[in-house]
Amino acid sequence: MTAAVLYGKEDVKIEKVPIPRVADGEVLVKVQVALTCGTDLKVYQRGYHARMIVPPALFGHELAGVVEEVGAGVRGFKRGRPHERRPLQRPTPRGGPSRPRRWRGGTRH
Numbered sequence: 748m749t750a751a752v753l754y755g756k757e758d759v760k761i762e763k764v765p766i767p768r769v770a771d772g773e774v775l776v777k778v779q780v781a782l783t784c785g786t787d788l789k790v791y792q793r794g795y796h797a798r799m800i801v802p803p804a805l806f807g808h809e810l811a812g813v814v815e816e817v818g819a820g821v822r823g824f825k826r827g828r829p830h831e832r833r834p835l836q837r838p839t840p841r842g843g844p845s846r847p848r849r850w851r852g853g854t855r856h
């Protein structure tokens with residue numbers, strides 16, 4: 748897949764990388780649309796985000812696409828369904844769909 752990879756301060760490269768393997772608690776989304784936000788700009792300028800990304804790592808966290816694979820223990824996501832990820836999603840209420848445990852970022856074409 749093609750991904751934006753952050754290597755450090757103002758150092759992002761577009762590269763071919765392996766498709767991530769889905770672990771328990773994770774969802775793989777085939778990205779159809781991605782964008783950058785103010786946080787991405789800050790991360791690009793600083794070269795890292797202590798809680799979100801430590802380089803080298805796939806870069807980006809706002810997207811819309813289709814769920815390709817659902818890891819064990821994830822509820823509320825099904826293969827082939829549209830999905831979007833936004834930074835201000837509220838925690839899932841009890842009994843609602845579970846959220847993926849971890850976000851590894853990146854873009855996929």
Ligand SMILES: [Zn+2]
Binds near residue numbers: 785
């Ligand atoms: Zn954002």
